[in-house]
Amino acid sequence: MFSSYPCPMRYLAGFPGKTDVGQDDDVSKLLSALKNPDKQVGWIESTQRQFCEIMKRKPYVVSGTNLSELIEKFVLHLSEAPSDCYFDRKYQADANVTTKSLTSIQQLGIKMTISYGKRLNLLRENAENDLCQVLMHCENFLKQTSIKSSQCSLRGGYVSYDWFASSIFLIMRGNKEKTVKFLQQFSHLLVSAFLWIPQLHRSFVEEGPQS
Numbered sequence: 001m002f003s004s005y006p007c008p009m010r011y012l013a014g015f016p017g018k019t020d021v022g023q024d025d026d027v028s029k030l031l032s033a034l035k036n037p038d039k040q041v042g043w044i045e046s047t048q049r050q051f052c053e054i055m056k057r058k059p060y061v062v063s064g065t066n067l068s069e070l071i072e073k074f075v076l077h078l079s080e081a082p083s084d085c086y087f088d089r090k091y092q093a094d095a096n097v098t099t100k101s102l103t104s105i106q107q108l109g110i111k112m113t114i115s116y117g118k119r120l121n122l123l124r125e126n127a128e129n130d131l132c133q134v135l136m137h138c139e140n141f142l143k144q145t146s147i148k149s150s151q152c153s154l155r156g157g158y159v160s161y162d163w164f165a166s167s168i169f170l171i172m173r174g175n176k177e178k179t180v181k182f183l184q185q186f187s188h189l190l191v192s193a194f195l196w197i198p199q200l201h202r203s204f205v206e207e208g209p210q211s
Contacts, residue, residue, distance in 0.1 A: 024061040026054050027070070034073035047074065068171050072182055079185035086190035087199075100136065109161030110135075113170065123174040130176040131169055137180045138165050141187060142202045158198040165196075 030050050051070070055062055062070065078084045102110070110131055117123035124130075165183055172178045186192050192199045 024054075024058065024066070026050075026058075027061050027066050030054065031066075031069055031073065034070070034077065044078075068173070068178070071171070072178070075182060075186050075189070079188045084190075085188040087188050087192070102132070103159070105159070105161050106135070109163065109166065113166040117170050117174065120170070122170055127174045130174060131166065134165060134169055134176055134179050134183075135162055138162060138183055138198065141184055142198055158201040160197070162198050164198075 030047070033050075034047065051062075110128060113131060114123060114128050117127060165179070168182060169176075169179045172182065186196070187199060194200070
């Protein structure tokens with residue numbers, strides 16, 4: 001990303017207005033299967049295979065509402081299976097979560113996210129406050145559980161900006177509740193430690209002295 005705000009004009013070409021792709025037959029079938037999945041052995045692989053086939057043949061249909069619904073439903077089912085949950089957290093989202101003072105890096109990241117989202121016509125006027133609350137929720141529930149490891153230890157909180165949570169916020173079109181719910185469910189999965197850097201950072205703590 002850029003080291004200053006706003007972004008250089010050469011990177012701010014005009015974006016088209018908000019256009020949501022209509023429901024595609026293949027996507028509809030996949031969404032229907034995800035609503036009531038037959039969770040037999042191999043259902044995850046089958047779902048992944050169908051998704052990859054759609055992406056190869058007509059990637060333009062996997063966007064907007066289609067994309068958000070697909071990832072919401074898939075992550076929901078994975079988070080409900082104990083065998084797929086690597087991180088154990090119990091967190092109740094508080095609608096009145098306190099927004100603490102932001103670092104300069106966080107302020108810059110939020111400005112860039114909101115600017116980009118508004119240029120894509122994805123966000124409402126109060127989106128900045130909603131994004132701040134999303135980031136506070138993420139920070140709160142990522143603190144709930146850590147995994148001790150003798151291989152690596154990281155001290156202190158994550159000091160950079162949470163671009164992954166911001167990207168999900170944009171995919172969910174600025175819907176704070178959907179974003180927090182998705183990220184909370186996603187945080188249980190092992191893959192979150194590879195895709196979500198703050199999650200990776202929180203997954204390792206310094207071990208205490210050996211007894």
